[in-house]
Amino acid sequence: MRITDLLSRDAVDLNVSAGSKNEIIQKMVDLMDKTGNISDKKEYERLVFEREKEGTTGVGEGIAIPHGKSDCVKRPGLAAAVVPNGVEFDSLDGKPVNLIFLIAAPNTKDNVHLDVLSRLSTLLMDLDFKNKLVQAKTKEEFLRLIDKAEKEKFANEVKEETESGYEILGITACPTGIAHTYMAAESLENKGKELGHLVKIETQGQSGVKNRLTKEEIRRAKAIIIAADVNVDLSRFDGKRVVRAKVADGIHKPEELIKAALDPEKTPIYHHTGNQEVEENGKDGLGSRVYKHLMSGVTHMLPFVVGGGILIAISFLLDDYSINPANFGMNTPIAAFFKTIGGFAFDFMLCILAGYIAMSIADRPGLAVGFVGGAIAKAGTTFSSLTNSDEVLVSSGFIGALLAGFIGGFVVLLLRRLFRFLPKSLEGIKPILIYPVGGILLIGLIMVFINPFVATINTGLNNFLSSMSGANKILLGAILGGMMSVDLGGPFNKAAYTFGTGMLAEGQYEIMAAVMAGGMVAPLAIAILATFFPKKLPKKDRQSALLNYVMGFSFITEGAIPFASADPLRVLVSCIIGSAVSGAMSMLFGCTLMAPHGGIFVLPVVGNAALYLVSIVVGSVVAALIMAAWKKNVWENSDKKKNVKAKA
Secondary structure: OOHHHHHHEEEEEEEOOOOOOHHHHHHHHHHHHOOEEEOHHHHHHHHHHHHHHHOOOOOEOEEEEEEEEEEOOOEEEEEEEEEEEEOOOOOOOOOOOEEEEEEEEEEEOOHHHHHHHHHHHHHHHOOOHHHHOOOOHHHHHHHHHHHHHHHOHHHHHHHHHHHHHOOOEEEEEEEOOOOOHHHHHHHHHHHHHOOOOEEEEEEEEEOOOOOOOOOHHHHHHHHEEEEEEEOOHHHHHHOOOOEOOHHHHHHHHHHHHHHHOOOOOOOOEEEEEEEEEOOOOOOOOOOHHHHHHHHHHHHHHHHHHHHHHHHHHHHHEEEEEEOOOHHHOOOHHHHHHHHHHHHHHHHHHHHHHHHHHHHHHOOOHHHHHHHHHHHHHHHOOOOOHHHHOOOOOOHHHHHHHHHHHHHHHHHHHHHHOOOOOOOOHHHHHHHHHHHHHHHHHHHHHOOOOOOHHHHHHHHHHHHHHHHOOHHHHHHHHHHHHHHHHOOOOHHHHHHHHHHHHHOOOOOHHHHHHHHHHHHHHHHHHHHHHHHHHHHHHHHHHHHHOOOOHHHHOOOOHHHHHHHHHOOOOHHHHHHOOOOOOHHHHHHHHOOOOOOOOOHHHHHHOEEEEHHHHHOOOOOHHHHHHHHHOEEEOOOOOOHHHHHHHHHO
16 A cells, blocks of 8 residues: 555645644644544544553654554544654654654554555655655645655556556446447547556446456556546545546546546545545535436436336337227237336336435435435325325426435435434444434425425426427427537536436427437438548548447437537537427427437337438438538548649
8 A cells, every 4th residue: 555545635734833742743633634534533642642652653863653553543544744843752863853644544454554654664764755855845746755756666566566457447427328438438448558558447337337347456456537427336446546527528538537547646535434425635516416416316217217118109009099099008908018017117217316316415325215205206295185185186297306306315414414423333223214214204294395386386397398389399399409419418418318308207208309309410410421521521530420320320429529529619510500400390290209218219109200200310411511511621641642643
């Protein structure tokens, strides 16, 4: 374990003044407490003082290395301080101390403090290195000096680690778990090879976890890159340097992420404390955290919506409308079977959404609370309905489920704070008794209270959407379709997609159709451009551009990302216009879709399928023609040389 893995920037103080040994030790313990490595500050301080009674840790040459090993230490850690004026420390050579390292070690068999003590002592034998540390002007310089000295002194160790495992590990995950996830993984691994680093990426997509990271690989790795737009379990990476970024950064900025991961000054060390995550540097913004929580819910909800929606749609294809129009979808046994099974899956949609949003916020204890909140939102239960069985319940729908998820998550966080005073002996009853009972009770009270208000909003929204016709309806389709190409899988894209998915629960199937139509345009437009206007793209990009036919018809918008990155203005503006045309036409023709994914593979269950396909093709052609008119011809160097020779 390297010193720089244990010593954070916050645990370094380069200008400490103290009048006595006891005072400097107290200040060092305060530094250690800032790291979150110790659970009981007073107990740890007592142990450090007890260790000093056994014999001074002032080793001479102005250096002291006090330490404490105890159960109150949650994980190994270091604190460092420079005392410019020196402090009396009962050192072995009788001289004042001006450089102090404090070691915190858990009470385990590993004897981490002895390993760290040995490592520090080896480095500090070089008095020139010690003097450079004392003279360091910034914390960054202090850490950089230690990192450099370690690499030089223990070069063989670093070489051995590099040769026997991956330098950098990572996880990629996007909300839908289909395209971005794997594109980011490939981009990071390829860039790692190019830069001379061994990189392994675990993908967490809809098909499950692939390329799973092993314990041994994690142990040997220098750093971790998390490129994800959903919350990822990071407990495996406790004590490792972790770079956290958007999945799009994994695609577009792989070099930047890799360099940051290997830079001890930029990369924070992640500490997992049960249900709490602590990082040394910075935190995600509020908007980013809300987005991640929402996408975590949407990701887990999708399989239920896709599976249930398609099965329900198939029931309509297999049924005979003339038997009983009012019971369409259930008139024949085979149709009834498909609709019933699909209905079971579809009914879980809101509960799953709320449950996993709450879980993203509050970890596992939030799942049950959010799930119950989603069920209450779906049922539309109110206080008055509890005493009046004749009252007609009105579901608060998608909006209610969203609120239930976020409220449920924060309810559990509140319970954690309220019951943090409980002794460690009762820690085990929190997740199995206090959180589920208290959380479910509170979310029940809250949802029963707000359901009438949210149901009114939800009903009003549905009535508004149902009443839309003509220009308004077409405009909505154009906006939602265009949003799908604004950032090709980013927040705008996901906002439109989430809205379309949510409206499925309310029976608004036209919106989802417009969203998917708009999302298919960008990659198809790129493919059409490569087919009919090949001079508009570099020769090396034409073959990959043709693959966008497959990605486009599969509703994988992200296929256009590399081309948008190379020429963002022309590509994105053209695709936004084309996507808006497709979305508007889909709404105009009254196309419907009950599945939130699948592209042309779900065409048999699309309402007005032929006109839906026309909408997609027209929008794609419009986008391709705009790009062709706007983009200049691209000449390869080889083409230039041939042209020059021909003229000569």
